[in-house]
Amino acid sequence: xxxxxxxxxxxxxxxxxxxxxxxxxxxxxxxxxxxxxxxxxxxxxxxxxxxxxxxxxxxxxxxxxxxxxxxxxxxxxxxxxxxxxxxxxxxxxxxxxxxxxxxxxxxxxxxxxxxxxxxxxxxxxxxxxxxxxxxxxxxxxxxxxxxxxxxxxxxxxxxxxxxxxxxxxxxxxxxxxxxxxxxxxxxxxxxxxxxxxxxxxxxxxxxxxxxxxxxxxxxxxxxxxxxxxxxxxxxxxxxxxxxxxxxxxxxxxxxxxxxxxxxxxxxxxxxxxxxxxxxxxxx
Amino acid sequence: xxxxxxxxxxxxxxxxxxxxxxxxxxxxxxxxxxxxxxxxxxxxxxxxxxxxxxxxxxxxxxxxxxxxxxxxxxxxxxxxxxxxxxxxxxxxxxxxxxxxxxxxxxxxxxxxxxxxxxxxxxxxxxxxxxxxxxxxxxxxxxxxxxxxxxxxxxxxxxxxxxxxxxxxxxxxxxxx
Numbered sequence: 001x002x003x004x005x006x007x008x009x010x011x012x013x014x015x016x017x018x019x020x021x022x023x024x025x026x027x028x029x030x031x032x033x034x035x036x037x038x039x040x041x042x043x044x045x046x047x048x049x050x051x052x053x054x055x056x057x058x059x060x061x062x063x064x065x066x067x068x069x070x071x072x073x074x075x076x077x078x079x080x081x082x083x084x085x086x087x088x089x090x091x092x093x094x095x096x097x098x099x100x101x102x103x104x105x106x107x108x109x110x111x112x113x114x115x116x117x118x119x120x121x122x123x124x125x126x127x128x129x130x131x132x133x134x135x136x137x138x139x140x141x142x143x144x145x146x147x148x149x150x151x152x153x154x155x156x157x158x159x160x161x162x163x164x165x166x167x168x169x170x171x172x173x174x175x176x177x178x179x180x181x182x183x184x185x186x187x188x189x190x191x192x193x194x195x196x197x198x199x200x201x202x203x204x205x206x207x208x209x210x211x212x213x214x215x216x217x218x219x220x221x222x223x224x225x226x227x228x229x230x231x232x233x234x235x236x237x238x239x240x241x242x243x244x245x246x247x248x249x250x251x252x253x254x255x256x257x258x259x260x261x262x263x264x265x266x267x268x269x270x271x272x273x274x275x276x277x278x279x280x281x282x283x
Numbered sequence: 284x285x286x287x288x289x290x291x292x293x294x295x296x297x298x299x300x301x302x303x304x305x306x307x308x309x310x311x312x313x314x315x316x317x318x319x320x321x322x323x324x325x326x327x328x329x330x331x332x333x334x335x336x337x338x339x340x341x342x343x344x345x346x347x348x349x350x351x352x353x354x355x356x357x358x359x360x361x362x363x364x365x366x367x368x369x370x371x372x373x374x375x376x377x378x379x380x381x382x383x384x385x386x387x388x389x390x391x392x393x394x395x396x397x398x399x400x401x402x403x404x405x406x407x408x409x410x411x412x413x414x415x416x417x418x419x420x421x422x423x424x425x426x427x428x429x430x431x432x433x434x435x436x437x438x439x440x441x442x443x444x445x446x447x448x449x450x451x452x453x454x455x456x457x458x459x
Contacts, residue, residue: 006448006452009401009448009451009452009455010420012394012397012398012401012455013398013401013420014420015394015395015397015398016398016401016402018304018308019307019308019311019317020304020307021303021304021307021321021324022321025321025324025325026299026303028325029299029325029328029329029332030295030296030299032328032329032332033287033292033295033296033299033328033332034292036332036333036335
């Protein structure tokens, strides 16, 4: 059903001068077409991102998580390997057992205690390192500073070094802090002091006679807070052996007629408390 | 058009260069003024641009683009309150009265005058017949393709074309 064109009419029609669209119309149309084609190319890029974005993000998340977990695991393993060699004094200082009560010496704190070595009797400890003879003069300070003395290490959750250091920078939490009377002096102590420094500081802290019975106690807690270790047993012993108690014991020895022992004890007492003013009867 | 759909701007430019003049002439001779023709022309090509993603090869690009042009013309006629497209039956009754004329001898010699007479007669044709004639001249579509582009049956398209040709020849056969 193809209608033959009227060639004569077509020829006349073709002779007509062909009108043309203005140049600006051409430009507008071509610019729009190119703009859209460019946007389409960009859309192709977006499509790629949309298609692969989620899997790539998931893969990256898994990779980062795995790497972090591996790092933490390796660090934990490293700490475990180091644990037997280096005493974790700084860590122990942060999680102190609750203050033992004077009326119940040796009462274990609510914190779980893990024995590091079998504890010999306290008398043996005193014999080996009598009070006032060591550089620190305190059984409390010597016992926990890696000297091989019997001690209890509290069961402390391990943390990476960085976390531990950050914790040290912060003040100790209220629950783990020493009793209110001691807290002020304890918190003033720089936490990163080494054990020998603390040994030297301990007698000075306890020296003033005005401190009285609290002096030794304070020194014990100072050492403890500064990174030294003190088991509840040692602390209670230190509490019992206040200067007054010691002097009382000497008086008892004198009444029993043990003169040499009295003199020896007095000499030890003077060594231990050089600034302590002895009562008239013991001078 | 498919290449343009994939982002090849050069493919669109090739299409545009090939079809711009026939399409513009088609629109201009249908609406009768350059301003409206430019507006329709630009709108038509923007529709082509925006259809790049939906384009499917169902017919020739020429048929598709002239179908868009036809639809745009319908909108234009409607918007301008122009009662257009004479029905097939009406045209047929008019056809009976038309003399099957020969082109006058003087017009055969004077091409310029012949063109003027033809274009004037073209402007007086009913829109549907003029459209059929212009589609045949400008797009070189077949009767079936013209019918598809103008959404009528092939018989209607053929009839419109025949009436258009007869009227034009008649106008050229008259003595001026």
